[in-house]
Amino acid sequence: MTGGGFLHQLDRQGRSIAPSAITLVFILLGVVPVPLPGWEAIAPQLALASVYYWAIHRPDLLPPWLAFLFGVLGDLTSGSMPGLTAVGFLLVHAVVLSQRRILSRGNVLIMWAAFAAIALLVALVSYLLVCAINLVVLPIRPVLLQAVLTTAAFPFVAAVCLQLHRAFLVLE
Amino acid sequence: MALKPRTAPSVVRLTAPLRAWAQRFSIFLFIVASVMLMVAGRVDTPAADTIRGRVIDAFAPILEAFAAPAATAARVVDAVIEARDLYGENQRLREQNALLLQWQQAALRLEAENRSLRTLLNVRPDPAVSFVTARVVAEPGGAFVRTVLVMAGRRNGVRRGQAAMSGVGVVGRVVEVGEWSSRVLLVTDLNARIPVQLEEGRVRAVLAGDNTDRPRLMHLASDAHVAVGDRVVTSGVGGMFPAGLPIGVVGSVTERMIRVQPLTDLRRLEHVKILDFGLPTNLLGTSP
The missing domain is CATH 2.40.10.340 (Rod shape-determining protein MreC, domain 1)
Structure with a gap:
């Protein structure tokens, strides 16, 4: 009986790390070299969409502190300023928290539109932060393009997350 | 007994906004921490x-x-x-x-x-x-x-x-x-600064990245003559790089800015x- 309980516990724990695991995979996918001219400047932030998905559907499994941790980890992996991606992830949480009632209704188009706004917000805030801390004015075009591509990649990320969600987390 | 159904919702009514507030506050705290980390990250420490x-x-x-x-x-x-x-x-x-x-x-x-x-x-x-x-x-x-x-x-x-x-x-x-x-x-990269010189005329300058594909030449003597196509090599000043390693060629010269085209296509490095x-x-x- 206790053995079954233990296995059950283990199973639940295992399932509950699915959101973290897929977010980590998206962080790593984001830095894989793609030999297209200019790609690395505008590569979509897949992990941002993943954090968004889980912030809406299972915020308990990817809470703000974990988003912060993943953000810093992503920055250390990509060599950008530590904290930059974390700010983006946390902004996602902040917006989702304030609009939870609308977002949790499950309308895909509304989710996508809201994500477009969030991606733009994250891009602008990151741009301003980097410019302010480095005391330079950077070209803004790649930043906006990246936000557009991140928005375009949302259905793909959301579909992957949805599959995981159904496969591992619905039975609980 | 009759009190219980009444108190329970009121507690919920009280804790729910409190919890939301705490959550909002924690997100805010983490954002502040991230920005502080960004600023602190500018300083190199062994740790x-x-x-x-x-x-x-x-x-x-x-x-x-x-x-x-x-x-x-x-x-x-x-x-x-x-x-x-x-x-x-x-x-x-x-x-x-x-x-x-x-x-x-x-x-x-x-x-x-x-x-x-x-x-x-x-x-x-x-x-x-x-x-x-x-x-x-x-x-x-x-x-x-x-x-x-x-x-x-x-x-x-x-x-x-x-x-x-x-x-x-x-x-x-x-x-x-x-x-x-x-x-x-x-x-x-935005933070790259490399002491260079023009092969022609041995004019010294600093090659400064700005996240665009073509870094800029800075701190060039005002009377230096620079033409498109001039080769840019490391100068060895500062002891960081040895002298004479090729980096690029002057790509464009305007009043305000000289840009250097790197010899390598940096967007598709494999090795x-x-x-x-x-x-x-x-x-x-x-x-x-």
Whole structure:
């Protein structure tokens, strides 16, 4: 009986790390070299969409502190300023928290539109932060393009997350 | 008994906003922490170096596994494009080959002459150069940083500050070293500053990246004559890089700005050479 309980516990724990695991995979996918001219400047932030998905559907499994941790980890992996991606992830949480009632209704188009706004917000805030801390004015075009591509990649990320969600987390 | 149903909802009514407020506050706190981290990250500390090294070591093997199929796909695409352009390419290479053969003769003659003059002058030769070649496994996305992660680290003799080159020119400098992986800051990155000189006229300047594809020439003497096509090489000032490594050619000259076109296409690096010039490592701020 206790053995079954233990296995059950283990199973639940295992399932509950699915959101973290897929977010980590998206962080790593984001830095894989793609030999297209200019790609690395505008590569979509897949992990941002993943954090968004889980912030809406299972915020308990990817809470703000974990988003912060993943953000810093992503920055250390990509060599950008530590904290930059974390700010983006946390902004996602902040917006989702304030609009939870609308977002949790499950309308895909509304989710996508809201994500477009969030991606733009994250891009602008990151741009301003980097410019302010480095005391330079950077070209803004790649930043906006990246936000557009991140928005375009949302259905793909959301579909992957949805599959995981159904496969591992619905039975609980 | 009748009280219970009434108190329970009121407690919920009270705790729910409180919890939301606490959650909002924690997000705010984490955002503040992130920004503080960004500011603190500007300062180099040995502890931060160690952490960065550990993190890239941990992820580099996974990224290497991801990078291999991506590179294969790219090669297939390249092969198709090349097959289409085969005839023209062949023609072009034939012409270039003829030209290069002439240059080879010139180089051999100059090398011989140089050798004999050096013996006359008793010049101390530069220390021997050794290098390791490493595969590029990650190329971070984002508009704010230009670095690559390579699969060679301390165990392979890579040290902080060493130059990274492609076959033709300097691509950047090693800024983080792990046990088996390291990070190269490309010459186009916002934070890259390399002392250079124009081969023609030996005019000194600083090559400064600004996250665009073509870094700028800064701190150039105002009377210096610069023309499009001038070769830009490292000057060796500051002891970071040895002198004379090619970086690029002047790409555009305007009143306000001179931009340099790197010799290497930095957007599609597959391998880099990390060069060890036998420079005293303590000058570069590293301790083994």
